[in-house]
Structure formats: C-alpha cells, structure tokens
Amino acid sequence: MKVKKWITGIVIIAFLLLAGDVTFVGLEHKIHSLTVFTKLFFVLTGFYFLLIALATFYSGRLFKRLKNSGYGINPGNYFYDWIKQQLIANDVHTVSDLNAKASTLPELHLRTNNPEGVASLKGDVTFIASELVTQNKIQFPDMCFLFRTKDNIDSLQPAGFIRASMSIPVFFESYMINDIPCTTDEIKNAWLNMMDEPDPPTTARFVDGGMLSNFPINIFYNPKVVTPRLPSFGIDLDDSKPDDAEKNATAWSLVGYIGRMFNTIRYYYDKDFLLKNKVYEKGIGKIPLSDYNWLNFFLSDQDKIDMFVLGAKAATKFLMEFNWDDYKNNRTMMQMALNKEKAKASD
Amino acid sequence: MHLVIYFNWMLFCITFGLMLLISILMGLQSKNFFKMHMVVTKFSMLDLEFPASALELVTLINDIFKLPETLVKKTIKALKTQLWLDFLFMLAGYASIFILCMKVSAKMVSFGHGFFAVLAWVQIISLVCNVIENIYLFYKLHPDPVMSKPVIEKLYLMLEICKWGIALIAAVCCVAALFYFWLRGIYSSDSLYYLLIVIAEITVFLVLKKITTKTEQHCLEEFQQNIQ
Numbered sequence: 130m131k132v133k134k135w136i137t138g139i140v141i142i143a144f145l146l147l148a149g150d151v152t153f154v155g156l157e158h159k160i161h162s163l164t165v166f167t168k169l170f171f172v173l174t175g176f177y178f179l180l181i182a183l184a185t186f187y188s189g190r191l192f193k194r195l196k197n198s199g200y201g202i203n204p205g206n207y208f209y210d211w212i213k214q215q216l217i218a219n220d221v222h223t224v225s226d227l228n229a230k231a232s233t234l235p236e237l238h239l240r241t242n243n244p245e246g247v248a249s250l251k252g253d254v255t256f257i258a259s260e261l262v263t264q265n266k267i268q269f270p271d272m273c274f275l276f277r278t279k280d281n282i283d284s285l286q287p288a289g290f291i292r293a294s295m296s297i298p299v300f301f302e303s304y305m306i307n308d309i310p311c312t313t314d315e316i317k318n319a320w321l322n323m324m325d326e327p328d329p330p331t332t333a334r335f336v337d338g339g340m341l342s343n344f345p346i347n348i349f350y351n352p353k354v355v356t357p358r359l360p361s362f363g364i365d366l367d368d369s370k371p372d373d374a375e376k377n378a379t380a381w382s383l384v385g386y387i388g389r390m391f392n393t394i395r396y397y398y399d400k401d402f403l404l405k406n407k408v409y410e411k412g413i414g415k416i417p418l419s420d421y422n423w424l425n426f427f428l429s430d431q432d433k434i435d436m437f438v439l440g441a442k443a444a445t446k447f448l449m450e451f452n453w454d455d456y457k458n459n460r461t462m463m464q465m466a467l468n469k470e471k472a473k474a475s476d
Numbered sequence: 477m478h479l480v481i482y483f484n485w486m487l488f489c490i491t492f493g494l495m496l497l498i499s500i501l502m503g504l505q506s507k508n509f510f511k512m513h514m515v516v517t518k519f520s521m522l523d524l525e526f527p528a529s530a531l532e533l534v535t536l537i538n539d540i541f542k543l544p545e546t547l548v549k550k551t552i553k554a555l556k557t558q559l560w561l562d563f564l565f566m567l568a569g570y571a572s573i574f575i576l577c578m579k580v581s582a583k584m585v586s587f588g589h590g591f592f593a594v595l596a597w598v599q600i601i602s603l604v605c606n607v608i609e610n611i612y613l614f615y616k617l618h619p620d621p622v623m624s625k626p627v628i629e630k631l632y633l634m635l636e637i638c639k640w641g642i643a644l645i646a647a648v649c650c651v652a653a654l655f656y657f658w659l660r661g662i663y664s665s666d667s668l669y670y671l672l673i674v675i676a677e678i679t680v681f682l683v684l685k686k687i688t689t690k691t692e693q694h695c696l697e698e699f700q701q702n703i704q
Contacts (some may be wrong), residue, residue: 176645190522197519305514384610
C-alpha cells in the first residue's frame with residue numbers, strides 16, 4: 130500500500146509540473162508577467178525529473194551491487210576473519226587439524242554392558258551448508274573430498290565451512306569454493322558416487338545449511354548400532370510465534386505466506402526424519418524463544434543473558450524429565466524393527 | 477564585476493564533443509576493472525566513488541590485489557589511466573556545463589540571469605572536488621590500503637555529493653531552460669546548426685558506445701586472456 134501511495138504521489142507531481150509548464154507557456158503570450166513563473170516551472174520540472182532519474186539509477190545500482198555480491202548485503206568477511214582467528218587460537222589451521230581436534234574425546238566408559246563397546250565412539254563436528262550449483266546438502270568437513278583431491282584437502286579453509294553454513298541468503302553473501310579440480314577422476318567419481326552428479330562444477334556456491342536442514346539430528350543416526358550406548362541430544366531453538374499457528378489459510382499476509390513457504394521447505398527435511406524415527410524426539414529439548422527474532426543481529430547484552438537463562442531453565446526441565454531407559458528401549462526396538470524390514474526386503 | 481561571460485556555441489560543441497570522446501576512452505578502460513571477491517567479478521568507478529563505508533573501499537582495493545599478479549597489473553593500470561583521463565574529462569565536462577550555464581544566463585533576465593551565472597561559476601567547486609577525489613583514489617590504490625577515519629569517510633562522501641550534485645543540477649536546469657526557450661521560439665536560427673552538431677556528436681557517441689560495449693562475461697574472458 131505504501132509503495133502504491135508513493136508511486137501515485139510521484140506520478141501526480143510529475144503530471145502537475147508538466148501541466149503547469151504547458152499552462153504557463155500558454156498564458157505567457159497574453160500575460161507577460163508570468164514569464165518568471167514559466168521559467169521557474171520548467172527548471173522545477175527538470176529538477177524533479179533529475180530526482181526521479183537519480184532515484185531510479187540508485188535503485189538499479191543497489192540491485193546490481195547486490196547481484197555482484199552474490200545477492201548478499203553483508204560480505205561476511207569480518208565473521209570469516211573472526212572465526213578463523215578463533216580456530217587458530219585453538220590450533221585449528223587446516224581441515225586435518227579440525228578433524229583431529231574434533232575426534233579427541235575424554236576417556237569414556239560404559240555404565241552398563243553394551244556389545245558395541247566404546248572403541249568405535251569418536252568425536253566429530255559437522256557444518257551443514259546448501260550448495261546451489263548442484264543443489265545439494267553438503268556436510269563439512271565430511272564431504273571435503275568433493276571439492277579437493279585427498280592430497281590437497283588442507284588447501285580448504287575450515288573457517289570457510291562455518292562461513293558457508295551461516296550464509297543466510299540476502300543478509301550474507303554466498304560463500305564460494307573455487308578451482309574444484311572437476312576434471313580429475315577422483316573428483317568426478319566422488320561426485321558421481323556421493324551425489325549422482327556426473328558433471329561436477331568448478332565453483333561451488335553455498336548458503337546457510339538451515340535452508341534445507343535447520344535441525345539436522347539425522348546425522349547422529351547410526352544404523353549399525355542396535356542398542357544405543359548414549360543418547361543423542363538436540364536443542365531446538367523454538368522461535369515460532371503464537372501467530373504462526375494461524376490455521377486460516379486465507380488470513381495470511383504476503384510476508385506470512387512467503388514465510389510459511391520458506392518454513393515448510395526449511396523444516397521438512399528434518400521433520401521427515403523425526404516422523405519416521407519418533408524416538409529421536411525424546412532426545413530433543415526445546416527452548417522457547419518466540420520473543421527473539423533469529424534475524425536480530427543487534428541483540429542487547431540483556432537479551433543474551435535472558436536467552437541464556439531460558440536455555441538453562443529449558444535444559445534443567447528437559448534433563449529432569451528425560452528417561453534414559455525409555456529412550457534406549459524405544460531406540461533398540463526401532464532399530465530391530467528396521468533391521469527386520471530390511472531383512473524381509475532383501476529376501 | 478560581471479559574472480557573465482559570453483561564449484560562442486561552437487566552443488560548447490568542442491568541449492561537449494571532447495567530453496563524449498574521453499568518456500568512450502574511459503569506458504574502454506573500465507572493461508578491465510575486475511576484482512577477486514571469492515570469484516573474479518567486475519566493479520565500476522562508481523563503486524570506488526560511493527562505497528557504503530570506508531571498510532568497503534579498502535575491501536574493494538584489497539580484492540583487486542587478490543587477483544593473479546598479471547591481472548592486478550592490468551586492473552591497476554586501467555584504473556590509473558582512467559583517473560588520468562578523468563582529469564581531462566572533468567575539464568571538458570565542467571567546461572561544457574559552465575558554457576551552457578553562461579549561455580542560458582545571457583538569455584535570462586533578473587533572477588534567472590544571476591542564478592545561472594552562479595551555477596556556472598560553482599562548477600569550479602565540482603572541479604576541485606573531482607581533483608581531490610582523484611588524488612585520494614591515487615593515494616588509496618596500493619596493496620593493504622589504510623582504512624580512512626570516519627571523518628575522512630564523511631568528507632569523501634560530501635565531496636562526491638558536491639561533485640555530482642552541483643554538476644547535475646546545473647546541467648538539468650540548463651536543459652530545462654533551453655527547452656523553455658525552444659518552446660517559446662526564443663532562439664536565433666544560426667544556433668540550429670550547433671544543435672545539429674550536438675545531436676550528431678551524441679549519435680556518434682551512442683554508436684561508438686554500442687560498438688565498444690561488451691557483455692560482462694565477454695569482458696571477463698578478454699581480461700583473463702594471456703595469464704601466464
């Protein structure tokens with residue numbers, strides 16, 4: 130409505146100025162004293178059209194800049210440098226360092242006997258990004274072999290994975306990995322086997338992994354384990370507002386409509402996993418954060434403290450209510466049922 | 477002291493033609509304006525003139541130096557040539573506006589007479605702003621440029637607004653006034669020849685522009701040729 134009002138206003142003023150020009154030129158033949166006003170109107174008209182031209186040019190330029198910067202307002206360089214420094218401060222310089230650091234665990238022991246033992250338990254870290262060229266969900270650093278040959282994996286920068294995974298479209302520029310040796314057999318085979326992609330790109334372009342998978346609890350699912358040795362906990366930052374539950378499909382605003390479309394895509398991947406593996410829901414704690422916008426980049430210190438308190442309270446409630454035996458039994462039964470189905474299918 | 481100087485339209489045709497010619501040459505240079513921002517992308521002189529912040533200007537210049545060495549040389553050479561050409565362009569450009577304002581002023585009476593004469597003389601401010609801007613950019617065009625202080629950043633922005641604002645307002649006011657004279661028939665028939673010359677100059681300019689303008693992809697391919 131505001132845009133419509135603005136455009137109407139601009140057109141009306143332009144029309145009035147042009148009408149003034151014509152009227153004064155016509156009258157000037159009879160009333161010479163109007164000459165000053167005629168000239169003034171012509172100059173004003175010129176000035177007005179200059180303003181419109183400048184506004185149009187500026188809008189066009191802003192859009193071009195947005196396009197050139199990968200449709201992102203913030204280049205993300207500051208974040209990239211900051212996270213790189215944090216990683217370096219923790220002795221993570223390369224992908225190998227990251228893997229080594231993540232896999233380091235304190236000494237573990239099982240309280241109850243489990244045939245799986247603890248030997249196969251190792252730490253790992255995953256950053257999820259959405260790759261736009263081939264339209265895939267990429268898990269870093271696991272899938273680094275898609276972008277570099279094995280002997281050259283360390284030429285990738287671990288800070289780039291984190292930068293890629295937080296590239297919220299429009300707010301941040303996409304992150305890119307260039308010079309993928311896409312003609313080598315190693316890379317070709319990697320893409321074909323992993324993504325069924327016969328023609329790997331030379332440049333990959335990433336945006337926020339949350340676009341596809343905002344709550345990737347599925348990466349913790351290990352089908353080889355029948356009886357879990359430890360639970361998979363997930364913390365869901367629930368920022369959905371009470372309005373979001375509006376079921377009247379005709380009552381949404383355009384923003385609400387687009388938001389719902391976006392959220393349907395954003396949540397479906399993970400929702401689908403949880404629908405099929407309901408037991409994992411038992412390991413998910415929710416922190417109610419409906420008063421905080423996930424796109425608020427200017428949170429006050431008080432907001433941060435309040436969020437921390439909400440998190441601590443939610444964690445306490447979740448841990449108090451969590452029933453390990455129940456979780457373990459359900460998870461075991463789920464896997465046994467899945468294994469049975471698998472065996473039936475292979476027969 | 478008289479503010480108004482009387483010029484012949486031919487002088488305007490010459491300065492205007494020169495301005496268009498130099499603009500074509502500058503356009504040719506701008507085909508080599510590339511930077512490495514994750515991938516090789518194009519930038520324009522306006523990106524240097526109107527950065528969103530001092531950090532953006534520094535980032536842009538740093539991005540140029542992230543290109544392979546041969547391409548850095550190519551871009552920097554093109555940028556410096558562009559800035560040198562801009563010294564000629566500004567002389568021709570502001571002179572054109574100056575003459576135009578003086579011509580309009582001469583045809584005006586009372587307030588309009590003085591107003592357009594002042595508009596003509598303030599082109600000197602635009603010229604000075606442009607010279608300072610070019611010197612500032614010459615100073616910045618080095619690897620690892622220092623980020624300007626907020627005061628300098630604001631002054632730079634003011635400088636750009638003055639430069640463009642004064643020149644554009646003067647040019648548009650003159651064109652609007654000339655349009656008025658045209659509609660009222662207040663012109664000598666001799667001046668029509670000069671109008672034809674200006675139209676011819678603009679036509680040649682547009683044709684040359686069309687011939688020399690290439691797509692961004694084409695420019696990029698040409699730019700990346702001969703990498704050793």
